[in-house]
Amino acid sequence: MTIAGLVLGAGAGSRFQGPEHKLLASFRGHPLASWAIRSAHEAGFNQLYVVSGAVDLQAALAQELADIWEAITWVESPSWAEGQSKSLAAGVGRVSDDGHQAVVVGLADQPMVPASAWRSVGAARGPITIADFEGQRRPPVKLERSVWPLLPEEGDFGARELIRAHPGLVSPVPCVGKAADIDTKRDLEEWN
Secondary structure, three states: OOEEEEEEEOOOOOOOOOOOOHHHOEEOOEEHHHHHHHHHHHOOOOEEEEEEOOOOHHHHOOOOOHHHHHHEEEEEOOOHHHOHHHHHHHHHHHHHHOOOOEEEEEEOOOOOOOHHHHHHHHHOOOOEEEEEEOOEEEEEEEEEHHHHHHOOOOOOOOOHHHHHHOHHHEEEEEOOOOOOOOOOHHHHHHHO
């Protein structure tokens, strides 16, 4: 079974209200999105995909990620403004076209999810596996090909609605790290 890593970074980040897009804001000396991308890369999936939309992450992170650049497949989500479901669909569509049997999806605004969490979720068995950070079930989440047709086509939900609608298919995987995502400038200050 080939497994792809997929980092979602297409949203507007409208709650951040900073001078730049939140995914480009400095977090511990590096652009915020680079942390999730590097962790997904270090997890060792068969292929790594990054979805961008509101901001051109490919152009913005070229220098920052130069050492792993060749390992990244960039996916543009032209319908990013219609919600996370569109960005997830763009990424999963490309993963499907490339023939992978499963995808581990994480968020570009979760910089404290280590490679070990991505790897643990990817290694677990079951149609849907989700990281469990001390009782908090959060991304990354592994979706096997059999559940891709069940993903929402509209709205700002991603895999969350799939997980709610099919709890019997979901297996939690204990992970280390922090599931916190950076949505506001205050979040950035708190965790930086």
